[in-house]
Amino acid sequence: MEIAVISGKGGTGKSSISAAFATLNGDVVLADCDVDAANLYLLFDPFVEEEEVYIAGHKAVIDYSKCTNCKMCKDYCRFDAISLKNDKIVISEISCDGCFLCSRICPENAIRMVANDKSRMYSGSFRNGKMIYGRLAPGEENSGKLVNMVRLKAKQLSEENGMNIIILDGPPGIGCPVISTITGVSKVVIVTEPTISGLDDLKRTVGIVQKFNLLAYIIINKYDLNFSLSAQIKKWCKESNITMAGELPFDKNIVEAMVQGKSITEFNPEINISKKIKIIWNKIINQKT
Amino acid sequence: MNQPVSDMIKIAVASGKGGTGKTYISTNLFYSLSKKNYRVAMVDCDAEAPNAVAFFESEIVGKTEVTQKVPVINSDICTFCGKCHEYCNYNAIFILPPMKIVKVIEDLCHDCGACSVACKSGAISEKPVSLGQVTTFSVKGKPSLLEARINIGVMSPVTVIKAAIKQIDNQSDIAILDSPPGTSCPFVQTAASADYVILVTEPTPFGLSDLKQSVETLKTINKPFGVIINRAGLGNNSVMEYLTHENIQLLLEIPFNKEIAVLYSNGRLVSETNEIFSEQLLSVFENIIENHGNSSN
Ligand code: SF4
Numbered sequence A: 001m002e003i004a005v006i007s008g009k010g011g012t013g014k015s016s017i018s019a020a021f022a023t024l025n026g027d028v029v030l031a032d033c034d035v036d037a038a039n040l041y042l043l044f045d046p047f048v049e050e051e052e053v054y055i056a057g058h059k060a061v062i063d064y065s066k067c068t069n070c071k072m073c074k075d076y077c078r079f080d081a082i083s084l085k086n087d088k089i090v091i092s093e094i095s096c097d098g099c100f101l102c103s104r105i106c107p108e109n110a111i112r113m114v115a116n117d118k119s120r121m122y123s124g125s126f127r128n129g130k131m132i133y134g135r136l137a138p139g140e141e142n143s144g145k146l147v148n149m150v151r152l153k154a155k156q157l158s159e160e161n162g163m164n165i166i167i168l169d170g171p172p173g174i175g176c177p178v179i180s181t182i183t184g185v186s187k188v189v190i191v192t193e194p195t196i197s198g199l200d201d202l203k204r205t206v207g208i209v210q211k212f213n214l215l216a217y218i219i220i221n222k223y224d225l226n227f228s229l230s231a232q233i234k235k236w237c238k239e240s241n242i243t244m245a246g247e248l249p250f251d252k253n254i255v256e257a258m259v260q261g262k263s264i265t266e267f268n269p270e271i272n273i274s275k276k277i278k279i280i281w282n283k284i285i286n287q288k289t
Numbered sequence B: 001m002n003q004p005v006s007d008m009i010k011i012a013v014a015s016g017k018g019g020t021g022k023t024y025i026s027t028n029l030f031y032s033l034s035k036k037n038y039r040v041a042m043v044d045c046d047a048e049a050p051n052a053v054a055f056f057e058s059e060i061v062g063k064t065e066v067t068q069k070v071p072v073i074n075s076d077i078c079t080f081c082g083k084c085h086e087y088c089n090y091n092a093i094f095i096l097p098p099m100k101i102v103k104v105i106e107d108l109c110h111d112c113g114a115c116s117v118a119c120k121s122g123a124i125s126e127k128p129v130s131l132g133q134v135t136t137f138s139v140k141g142k143p144s145l146l147e148a149r150i151n152i153g154v155m156s157p158v159t160v161i162k163a164a165i166k167q168i169d170n171q172s173d174i175a176i177l178d179s180p181p182g183t184s185c186p187f188v189q190t191a192a193s194a195d196y197v198i199l200v201t202e203p204t205p206f207g208l209s210d211l212k213q214s215v216e217t218l219k220t221i222n223k224p225f226g227v228i229i230n231r232a233g234l235g236n237n238s239v240m241e242y243l244t245h246e247n248i249q250l251l252l253e254i255p256f257n258k259e260i261a262v263l264y265s266n267g268r269l270v271s272e273t274n275e276i277f278s279e280q281l282l283s284v285f286e287n288i289i290e291n292h293g294n295s296s297n
């Protein structure tokens, strides 16, 4: 069973909740799909057994010994990546999308495409099973593909080790990496917060989950920061027929646990928030789909 | 590219991960600057989950659709040579010559135009499809808040973000860009168009790890930046130690305060009632201008 934990906005406490989920059971496979800002390895200090290179697209590089300044590439590039500076063709690494067009049309064959090979995927063991995380090199795109690679590895490790539960800690937002994280999973847990824009974000996130016909569970984190907005969120969930998995209070222990490199349920299983997370988790995994 | 060089200063407010208070800083900075009669605009570049507008009494004064082009292949003219498929580096063209099937997978298309160049039979034309919108809001009678918002299911927010930044009017001297989370392409595109980047972080292990990644990214594109530590007092000292060690400028420390979190959750601007906070943000701004103002043009 693959369970994805996502949130429309970052910073809702999604990773802390995923970490708690991962340490409640026997062995699980934990995949950090927030490849843009992988964090969970900080709590679990996994023993890395494998490192794989991820090719995040290409960049065009110009060979000045061949370039005759015909400017054809500049005319064709739709990403405004090619400009003329001091009578020299310059390709902006930031703007280049890696489409290969310039390298194909250059009559002098002066443009070479170079693979971006600085991104990595790591997999290994942690105290509660197996763990996989991606690390996108700064500024790279195509994180959706790296998410796919992380998920494939997670499935493989789950089968090889007989660990049935895969927990995917997703990226924020509703774009490509999120879509890659949730397509085909068994259940999606959406962590939200009672802020002025929380409900709007939640609606967009639920929208994307429903677009893929997936089962969504809502957790309102820090519900006690704003009781009336929390009530609004619950009301909307009820009206829209979306399952509320539960509410969690604001608790400074979350940060304390993080500082000590533990999940909140490891840090102190007896406090209110830890008990609540346990109830929520049981509800999510036990409900028949 | 050939627009006149303006002397507007653009400041991006960013954080590696979301939820560190990036929007909290950008909205309050925007508010504090406009109260001092600076000519300031704000762009909400968090196009996957924009929310800055919730903090202001505002009115929609304009909306533009952002589109990209995608190819349309006329299968009557198509010779099924497969050239377009070969040129498309994003796997957006599916072709089965024996069955005479050719399909464009629009969601994967990056609007690079390569297939049109590849096709020698003139079978490819292009049509626009919507990616999202840029909405202009007027705040206190001034059309000064722009919001980038992508449609559900759109893969990358970059085109919409760029369109929003382009729409900042030249009546403004300052633009605040509320940047998207993460350190990948959308963040880089936003940061690259700014003159200075304020990184907002929190003093926790997650905060530090994201901060390091953001710093690494900004160094690769050579952007000047400084750091605001939000929710100081929660967590530990490691962010401070890192800043000292790396010689990175600390712009401001904002102590953790649960009341602020509650005000924020209600969509309130803390700087509206808290003069001290407002003054602190203004001095952060003046500090940036003094050290990095683009007096060069
Ligand atoms: S590869 Fe594509 S995006 Fe990059 S410079 Fe060449 S034409 Fe432009």
Ligand code: SF4
Pocket (backbone or CB within 6 Å): B070, B071, B084, B087, B088, B089, B090, B091, B092, B093, B104, B108, B109, B110, B111, B112, B113, B114, B115, B116
């Ligand atoms: S425009 Fe570029 S990305 Fe789109 S289908 Fe054609 S070759 Fe592929």
